Amino acid sequence: MRLNPFSPSRFLSQSCHLSPPNRRKMRNFSHFLVFLLALLPLTAESAGPINDDVLGLIVFKADVVDPGSKLASWNEDDDDCCAWFGVQCDPKSRRVTEISLSGLSLSGKVGRGLIQLQSLRKLTLSNNNFSGTLNPGLAKLPSLQSIDLSNNSLSDSVPDEFFSQCRSLRAVSLARNAFSGVIPPSLGSCSTLVSLNLSSNKLSGPLPGGLWLLNELRSLDLSGNDLVGEVPNGMDRLFNLRTISLRGNRLSGPMQEDIGRCLLLKSVDFSGNSFSGPLPETMRSLSLCSSLSLGSNLFSGELPDWIGELKSLQLLDLSSNRFSGEVPDSIGDLMLLKHVNFSGNYLSGSLPESMAGCRSLLTLDFSRNSFTGSLPSWSFQLHLERILVSGNKLSGSLPVPVNVDQSLRMLDLSANSFSGWIPMEMGSIRGLQFLNLSHNWLTGSIPVNIGGLKMVEVLDLSGNQINGSIPREIGGAVLLKELLLKNNSLTGGIPSQIGNCSHLTSLILSHNNLTGSIPPTMVNLTDIQTIDLSLNRLSGSLPKQLSDLPHLISFNISHNLFSGDLPAGNFFNTIPPSSVSNNPGLCGAVVNISCPGVLPKPIVLNPNSSSSNASSDPALSPENLAHKKIILSISALIAIGAAALIALGVITITVLNLRVRAASASQSAAALTLSDDYYSQSPGTDANSGKLVMFSGEHPDFSSGAHAILNKDCELGRGGFGAVYKTMLRDGRPVAIKKLTVSSLVKSQEDFEREVKKLGKMRHTNLVTLEGYYWTPSLQLLIYEYISGGSLYRHLHETSPMNPLSWQERFDIILGTARSLAHLHRHNVIHYNLKSSNVLLDGTGEAKVADYGLAKLLPMLDRYVLSSKIQSALGYMAPEFACKTVKITEKCDVFGFGVLVLEIVTGRRPVEYMEDDVVVLCDVVRGALEGGRVEECVDGRLHGKFPPEEAVPVIKLGLICTSQVPSSRPDMSEVVNILELIRCPQESQDSPGDELNRI
Structure with a gap:
C-alpha cells in the first residue's frame, strides 16, 4: 500500500529541500501530525499500524541532520520500513522492534516521532551529536527494554517522568552527555532495571534512597559526576549487583558495612571520592570480586589481614589514601592478582616476601610510602611488566636481574637510597621502555651495554654519583625520548652517537664535569624540545644548524666555556640571557657583548713577479723564502703603526667630546639653579635657556635657596634612563626630577614633546604622575610627583x-x-x-x-x-x-x-x-x-x-x-x-x- 501523494509524510520528506524558515514550519507540522496520530484508533483491521511506524520514523528524520546521508533509504513511499538502514522489524507483525543508529555523526534532536513505535524494544542512538533535552515519552513505550543515548550532547535535567512509567525497561545508558541536576527520585520505580549507566555527566546532589530498591540491578555506573554526601543504607538489597562504579564524585563518609552482603559483586570502583575510615570487615565475604578500586580517598588504618581471602582479586588499588602499617603477608595468597597499587600511603616495613606466590602479578606500584630494606629478589623473578617503588627508603645494592623475562616494560626505583654500581645485566632487559634510577647513591659508570635497550624511551640516572663518560653505545637506544643524566660526576665529551637517537625530546646533562664541544650530530635531533648542558666545562663554538631544530623550546648552556656567537633564527631569536650566561667567550646581543668583525687577510704582492702563474712566482721559491719573511714583517709593522695612529685619534676625539658635553651639561645645570631670573626668560628667545612646561599650568616656582636642582646631595637614585633628584617647590611641595642620560638618542624636540605630553595625560591612582618637563638639545628633564x-x-x-x-x-x-x-x-x-x-x-x-x-x-x-x-x-x-x-x-x-x-x-x-x-x-x-x-x-x-x-x-x-x-x-x-x-x-x-x- 502506497501513501497518498498529497499525504503529510510526503510533505515532510520534501521539507528537507526547503529553506530553513519553511523547514522549521514543516517540523512544527510534523509534531502536530504526531499529536493527531496519537488520537487515531489503532485497530488490527486497519492498514494504519505499518504506516504509523513509517510516519513516525519520517517525523523523527525531519529533526535529524544527516551529513553522511545514512538515512537516505528512509522513504515515505515504501509500504513498510523494515528494509530501511538501521531498522529491524518483527517478521510476523512487520512492526519496528529495533533502531540502531550508533556512530553516524547524526545531530539535531531526538524528536517525538519515535513515540509512535509501539513495538520498539531496543533504541540505540549512541556516539552521535544529538542535543536538546530527553523526551520522557520514550520510556513510556510499552515494549521498550533497552535505550542507549550515550556519548551525545543531550543536556538539562533528567525528567522525573522518564523513570516514573518505565514499564519493562531493563537497560538505560545516558552516559557521556551533559545532563545536570539530581538523579530523579522516581528511579526506584524502575523495578525491572538490570543496567543503569549515568556516568560522565554533570549530575549533582545526593544518591537517591530509591536506588537500593532496584533489586534486579546487576550493573550500576554513576561515575564522573558531582554527587555528594554519604552512601545511604540499604545496599544489601542489591543482591544481584555484579558491578558498581561511583568513581570521580564528591561522596564522603565511611563505606557502608552492608556492601559485603552483595555477594555477587565482581567489580567495585569507589576511587576519586572522599570516603574515610577503615575498610568494613564485611568485605571479606566478596569472594567473587576480581576488581577493587578504592584509590584517591581518605581511607585510613592498617591494611586488614583478611585481604588475602579475596581469592578472585585480579586488580587491587588502594593508592593515595592514609593506610599505615605493614602489608600483610596474606597478600601472597592472591594467586590471581595481576595489578596491585599501594602508592601514596603511609605504609612501612619491608616489601613482603610472600608476594613471591603471586604468580600472575604484572604490575607492582608501592611508590611514595616509607618502605625500608632491600628490593626483594622475587621482583625480578616474577613475570612483571611494571615495578614502581620510587619515593621510599629502600637501600642496598640493586639486585642483578637473572633470566629477566622480556615482559618488563617499566622499572622505577628513583628517590630511594640504593647504592653501588648499576648492574651490567640491566642492559639485557630488551623490552624495557622506562628506566628511572634517579636520586639514589649509585656510583660507578654507566654500563656500556645500555645501548642494548632498544625499546627504552626514558632513561633517568640523574641525582646520583655516577662517574666515567657517557658511553658511545647510547646511540643504540634509537627510540630514546628522554635522557636525563644531570647532577652526577660524568666526565669526557658528549658522544657523537647521540645523533642516532633521533626521537629525543629532552636531553638533560647539566651539573656534571663534561668537556669538549657540542657534537655536530646533535643537529639530527629534529624532535628535541629541551637541551640543558649547563654547569659543565664544555667549550668550542655552537653549531649554527642548531637554529634549524624545529621544536626547540629550551636551550641552556650557562656556566660553561663556550665561545663565538650564538646561532641566529627561530628559537635563538628569543633565548633568555640566563640560558647562555657565564660563558666568557660568547658574544652577541643576548649577552651584551659585541662580536669582533671578521676581516679579510691582507694580500701581499711580489713586485718582482711578472707572471700570473703562481707556480712560477720566484717569491715562492725556496731560495727567496727569507725575502718573503722580510716583506711580511714590514707589512705587519706598517699595519701596527696605522692602527696605533687610528686608536690615538679616536681617544683624542672622545676626550674632546666628553669635555664639550660636560661643559654643556654644567651650563644646563647651572641654568637650573634656584634663580627667579631664569624663569622670567622666554623659552623661545634664548636657545641656551631651554623650555620648561608644567602640565598643570602652574608656575613651578622652585624654592630659591642653597643649591642647584641637580645637586649630587639631592640624588634619590639612578636607573636605566637617568638619575633622579629631589627638590622643593616654594609652596613646600616636593617633586622628583629625572635627568635623562640618553640625550644622544632622544628624538627631536617635536617628537619628544609629543611623547611626553602623552605620558602627562596618564593619570591613575597607581601611576606616578608626570607633572612637567624641561627641554634643551643637550639636556632633558622630567618632573614627577614625589613618592615618599x-x-x-x-x-x-x-x-x-x-x-x-x-x-x-x-x-x-x-x-x-x-x-x-x-x-x-x-x-x-x-x-x-x-x-x-x-x-x-x-x-x-x-x-x-x-x-x-x-x-x-x-x-x-x-x-x-x-x-x-x-x-x-x-x-x-x-x-x-x-x-x-x-x-x-x-x-x-x-x-x-x-x-x-x-x-x-x-x-x-x-x-x-x-x-x-x-x-x-x-x-x-x-x-x-x-x-x-x-x-x-x-x-x-x-x-x-x-x-x-x-x-x-x-x-x-x-x-x-x-x-x-x-x-x-x-x-x-x-x-x-x-x-x-x-x-x-x-x-x-x-x-x-x-x-x-x-x-
Whole structure:
C-alpha cells in the first residue's frame, strides 16, 4: 500500500529541500501530525499500524541532520520500513522492534516521532551529536527494554517522568552527555532495571534512597559526576549487583558495612571520592570480586589481614589514601592478582616476601610510602611488566636481574637510597621502555651495554654519583625520548652517537664535569624540545644548524666555556640571557657583548713577479723564502703603526667630546639653579635657556635657596634612563626630577614633546604622575610627583626581616600594579621597564608605578640599545626582546608583571647568582608547582601568615604571565579581573582556578 501523494509524510520528506524558515514550519507540522496520530484508533483491521511506524520514523528524520546521508533509504513511499538502514522489524507483525543508529555523526534532536513505535524494544542512538533535552515519552513505550543515548550532547535535567512509567525497561545508558541536576527520585520505580549507566555527566546532589530498591540491578555506573554526601543504607538489597562504579564524585563518609552482603559483586570502583575510615570487615565475604578500586580517598588504618581471602582479586588499588602499617603477608595468597597499587600511603616495613606466590602479578606500584630494606629478589623473578617503588627508603645494592623475562616494560626505583654500581645485566632487559634510577647513591659508570635497550624511551640516572663518560653505545637506544643524566660526576665529551637517537625530546646533562664541544650530530635531533648542558666545562663554538631544530623550546648552556656567537633564527631569536650566561667567550646581543668583525687577510704582492702563474712566482721559491719573511714583517709593522695612529685619534676625539658635553651639561645645570631670573626668560628667545612646561599650568616656582636642582646631595637614585633628584617647590611641595642620560638618542624636540605630553595625560591612582618637563638639545628633564615611601625593591630586599610586608600589603601592591598597567595598555602605552625598583610606595602603602613609556623617547626600539639601558631589569625582560623580527607589545609588560608577582610573593630576586649556579625565580617556582610544593615558595618571613587560597592562585597567575609564548599570556585587564576574583571569590560562581584555566 502506497501513501497518498498529497499525504503529510510526503510533505515532510520534501521539507528537507526547503529553506530553513519553511523547514522549521514543516517540523512544527510534523509534531502536530504526531499529536493527531496519537488520537487515531489503532485497530488490527486497519492498514494504519505499518504506516504509523513509517510516519513516525519520517517525523523523527525531519529533526535529524544527516551529513553522511545514512538515512537516505528512509522513504515515505515504501509500504513498510523494515528494509530501511538501521531498522529491524518483527517478521510476523512487520512492526519496528529495533533502531540502531550508533556512530553516524547524526545531530539535531531526538524528536517525538519515535513515540509512535509501539513495538520498539531496543533504541540505540549512541556516539552521535544529538542535543536538546530527553523526551520522557520514550520510556513510556510499552515494549521498550533497552535505550542507549550515550556519548551525545543531550543536556538539562533528567525528567522525573522518564523513570516514573518505565514499564519493562531493563537497560538505560545516558552516559557521556551533559545532563545536570539530581538523579530523579522516581528511579526506584524502575523495578525491572538490570543496567543503569549515568556516568560522565554533570549530575549533582545526593544518591537517591530509591536506588537500593532496584533489586534486579546487576550493573550500576554513576561515575564522573558531582554527587555528594554519604552512601545511604540499604545496599544489601542489591543482591544481584555484579558491578558498581561511583568513581570521580564528591561522596564522603565511611563505606557502608552492608556492601559485603552483595555477594555477587565482581567489580567495585569507589576511587576519586572522599570516603574515610577503615575498610568494613564485611568485605571479606566478596569472594567473587576480581576488581577493587578504592584509590584517591581518605581511607585510613592498617591494611586488614583478611585481604588475602579475596581469592578472585585480579586488580587491587588502594593508592593515595592514609593506610599505615605493614602489608600483610596474606597478600601472597592472591594467586590471581595481576595489578596491585599501594602508592601514596603511609605504609612501612619491608616489601613482603610472600608476594613471591603471586604468580600472575604484572604490575607492582608501592611508590611514595616509607618502605625500608632491600628490593626483594622475587621482583625480578616474577613475570612483571611494571615495578614502581620510587619515593621510599629502600637501600642496598640493586639486585642483578637473572633470566629477566622480556615482559618488563617499566622499572622505577628513583628517590630511594640504593647504592653501588648499576648492574651490567640491566642492559639485557630488551623490552624495557622506562628506566628511572634517579636520586639514589649509585656510583660507578654507566654500563656500556645500555645501548642494548632498544625499546627504552626514558632513561633517568640523574641525582646520583655516577662517574666515567657517557658511553658511545647510547646511540643504540634509537627510540630514546628522554635522557636525563644531570647532577652526577660524568666526565669526557658528549658522544657523537647521540645523533642516532633521533626521537629525543629532552636531553638533560647539566651539573656534571663534561668537556669538549657540542657534537655536530646533535643537529639530527629534529624532535628535541629541551637541551640543558649547563654547569659543565664544555667549550668550542655552537653549531649554527642548531637554529634549524624545529621544536626547540629550551636551550641552556650557562656556566660553561663556550665561545663565538650564538646561532641566529627561530628559537635563538628569543633565548633568555640566563640560558647562555657565564660563558666568557660568547658574544652577541643576548649577552651584551659585541662580536669582533671578521676581516679579510691582507694580500701581499711580489713586485718582482711578472707572471700570473703562481707556480712560477720566484717569491715562492725556496731560495727567496727569507725575502718573503722580510716583506711580511714590514707589512705587519706598517699595519701596527696605522692602527696605533687610528686608536690615538679616536681617544683624542672622545676626550674632546666628553669635555664639550660636560661643559654643556654644567651650563644646563647651572641654568637650573634656584634663580627667579631664569624663569622670567622666554623659552623661545634664548636657545641656551631651554623650555620648561608644567602640565598643570602652574608656575613651578622652585624654592630659591642653597643649591642647584641637580645637586649630587639631592640624588634619590639612578636607573636605566637617568638619575633622579629631589627638590622643593616654594609652596613646600616636593617633586622628583629625572635627568635623562640618553640625550644622544632622544628624538627631536617635536617628537619628544609629543611623547611626553602623552605620558602627562596618564593619570591613575597607581601611576606616578608626570607633572612637567624641561627641554634643551643637550639636556632633558622630567618632573614627577614625589613618592615618599621608597621603592618596592627596598621593602622586599633591604628592610629588616623583623618588619616584612604583610600578605595584605603584598596583594594590594600586586593588584595596584596590575591596574596601572591595564590603564596604560588601554591608552596604547607600553611600560617597557617594569621591575620592583620602579614600583614606589606612598605613605599609605599604595603602589605607584614609575618610569612608564620612556623607551618611546628613543628614535627607534633598538632592542640592543634598549636592553643595555635597562640591564637592571634582567630577569623581568620578556624573551621576545632578543628577537628583532618579533613585535614588542603589551605582552612584554605582562611577562615583567608575572616575574614581579613571583618576586613579591616569594621575597626573592628574579635572578640570584650563587657560587656555582644561577637561579632563575620563574624556574624555581614552576618546579615547585609541578612537584606539589608551591606553598613552600611563599616568603618565609610571613611565617605562615598568608591565606593559601589566595597565595597559590596568585603564584599560578604569575607563572601564566611568564609564559615563553606571548600569545599564551593574558591581557592585563584579564589579570585584574582574576586578582579581584581571587580576593573576593564569593562574588562569582567561578573559582579563580576556572579563570586561570580559561586563559
